[in-house]
Amino acid sequence: MTNRQIESIDVIVFIVAGILVILLMFGFILYFLISYKSKKRDYNLLEIQKKELDDQKKLLENTLSELRATQSQLIHSEKMASLGQLTAGIAHEIQNPLNFVNNFSDVSKELLTEMREDIKKNNIEDALELASDVVNNLDKIYFHGKKAESIVKGMLQHSRAAKGLLEKADINLLCDESIRLAYHGMKSKFMDFNVEITTIFAQNIPKIYIIPQDIGRVILNILSNAFYATIQKSKKISSDYKPNVTIKTLYDSSGVNVYIRDNGCGIPQEIKDKIFQPFFTTKISGQGTGLGLSICYDIINSHGGRISFESKEREFTEFNIFLPNKSNLVVKIPNNVV
């Protein structure tokens, strides 16, 4: 082959290789452009979806804050309802000492009028006798006045917000007060309400550290539920049903147990695991917020205690509250209680 022929072959080889390289590069760049565009499209789609998700997140956050506001409003309503119940009980409680105060004041007034007459007639012996009667009456007025004062104090304790102040308190006394308050509260709502209340209080219970107004609220709430259950049952079955609520306290070295048992309608099996859930209620609309037992659960938990129950539908329900006897107890007040 001549040099010229070799040269022309070289040129052909070079041109073919050059075209191949150029095509390869073009192909690559074109492929890159297409794949970038496709990726960008996917990315834009993702961006749109992300924006939608962000919008939904914002919407959910708004809904959540609205729900929280509603929840706090409901908690407030529950507190107001419980306060209403208390007020009804307290009004009845306070009425008795006030009646005594009024009656003894009237009697004392009459006695003093008589005494003035006797003094005028110089009948000193009778006057002195009347004076001692007046003193007795004033003692009784003072006693009933004090009783009314203690009831008012109790009411103030119930109504004020819990600040986590632990006090040594007598559980039996707290139960006794709660029974009376719950009973009169229920009586003011249901005029024909009647129930036999049995109390079995252990006498060896020492005063334990609790927040009395909170534990009082728990006992009051459970008792009110117990009374309500007996009312519901008496509406359903014949007249030979005798409503009964038993409240029993027991003490051992670890703490105090309070048992509240009613022979009301019981708790159906299917809702047993829901009764401590917030906003769960079997009461008709407007009669309950569904927060009562949830708050009770939180309060007892914050005291380091336990709340549990046993129930058989149409037969009985028994709640057990256990409160530990700890002097170094630190109570963490749950948000919904305050």
Place this chain on the structure above:
Amino acid sequence: MFSKIEIAFKWIGILLIVTFLNELNTRFLVKSLSIQSNGVYHFFVPIEFSIYTIIFATFINLKRWNKILILLVFLLVIIEILNTLFLQPIYVTNTNTMIIESVFLVLLSLILYIRIKESTYYKNLLLEGVFWFNSSILFYYAFNILVWGFHNWDFINPPLIMYDINAFLCGLMYLTFLFSIYLNFIQVRKLKN
């Protein structure tokens, strides 16, 4: 205009100026002093590659890649020295180093493509200076490997047309560089407005 473009494009501008000055120098050596210009490229190639690495480092924008790029520059300088000492002395065109530089640049170009694809930052690639710059690098230096490879393989009587094509593509690449600078200028102005 120069102050209103991104830093990487400023370096592209510097590269264009350096290349232009180098070409003026070689013409001066050949035409006025009648000295062979081959020796100039023994110095120009490492300098050119160093500027390219700065441009790529700015575009790739990854710390670990900075180290790799510095290493590549050192590697190319060592190769150039060894090539000059043992294979292609100062009066011969340093095609071996040019081939290796081209391979490095093609690899860097591919890596920059990957980075562009990862980022999904650019709305329309055809309006981006970086895309045109990178494409022209890939295109020209891939062809450069072929040209200098062919030159080395067929050293005695290489086809002259390949030098003409190479010169044409080289000119095209520099024009594309200018175009990419212009595109970046437009982009920056748009962003500022």
